[in-house]
Amino acid sequence: MDASVNLEQGMRFIGSADSGFEVAMDSAPSVGGNNSGPRPMELVLIGLCGCTAMDVISILRKKRESVSGLEVKAHADRADQHPKVFTDITLEYLVTGNNVSPKAVERAIQLSADRYCPAQAMLALGANMNTTYKIINEA
Secondary structure (H helix, E strand, O other): OOEEEEEEEOOEEEEEEOOOOEEEEOOOHHHOOOOOOOOHHHHHHHHHHHHHHHHHHHHHHHOOOOEEEEEEEEEEEEOOOOOOOEEEEEEEEEEEEOOOOHHHHHHHHHHHHHHHOHHHHHHHOOOEEEEEEEEEEOO
């Protein structure tokens, strides 16, 4: 996998990778940016949410659970000193569907964390990872 960023102006960069899609990044005005895009560490957290969400929805679909929606929220605490790494991350899974099995959701989350999600595996090397979930029944 290859990726790159190119300076556009100020602190605004445009990044791309093998897929060809582009993403803008910027910083706050207090450090020379124009606040015109997400911060790189926000993208890391978004990537984590996307990685585990794709695992969990795939597993739940294979288990034939009646899931109509999935939202994954992340809250991360960072170290006070540079490089200000993530120290604690909590992932909250909001699963919407009809009679979704709590055991199936727990297993899907566990499989994502333990086997499938490389973003979670990398971040867990330096941060405490916690998960919670809530099933929202559409019935």
